[in-house]
Amino acid sequence: MKTALCALLLAAGLPLSARADRLPLPADAPPAYAAECGSCHLAFPPALLAAADWRRVMAGLDRHYGDNAALDADTARVIGDFLARHGGNADRYANAGTPPRLTATAWFQRKHRKVPSPLWQDARVRSAANCSACHPQAEQGRYGERDIALPELRHRREH
Template sequence: MKRLALITLLGFALPAFADRMPLPANTPASFKAECASCHLAYPPALLAAKDWQRTMAGLKDHFGTDATVDAKTAQEITAFLERNAGNSDRLGSAGEPPRITQTARFIRKHREVSAKTWSDPRVKSAANCEACHRGAANGSFSEREITLPSGLK
């Protein structure tokens, strides 16, 4: 009985845990300065290490923008991303160039989002987590903290 309770508790705890991805306390300042100006500081767990490596190797053309950083910074950020990367088996392929929004996990989690919501100017892009995930800046993606822009459902 005790065991069953434990398993049940774990069952509740796990999904909640997966939606809580705050940046680690030792996140280098360069990560926030270089990777969180044009978009949210995406939790490293949202891509696999090999996909972060490809992303960091391709900063010269980062989705149309030259986002290159100096060699020392690149090394620091890459090491940080590798240390905290997600499990590639659970995320699924991120495509080429790697996109968080192409991973099977992202697609599964967002299958209920309508085309109208995606194209709303307040959302603008699937890269804009904060448009709906109010706690995204703190790494919180729980269902409870989802608020679609007014008029959308």
């Protein structure tokens, strides 16, 4: 399956950056996205949640995972349009839950299935939304396994 997918990607002539461990922000990201969403957490790659789920997130910014992240209407529209343009495949990123969490999707869970559960509560991590704790180059869109910061996880990979 993986081989077939790789072959398909090669056939389509997709650049390396299209691989799942490279998730740079789309070039048309409005400055408000990093400024507003990227202050309290990583400016998440919009492809990690389906467009319909992003719409639900944007509809509830005044109760945003325990914080008030309300925006003025113009800023909310610019960011909402951007997220809707780049939202991911609804099947691949299914089961985001209510409120939608990109860390709950089928894709995220599969990708992180080898992470021991206590590690999510580790003081260095604190939250599954803290991508940079394990992926130090997440802000540059790099999520490759070779870059993982926590030694326990590197060890786990090798065995």
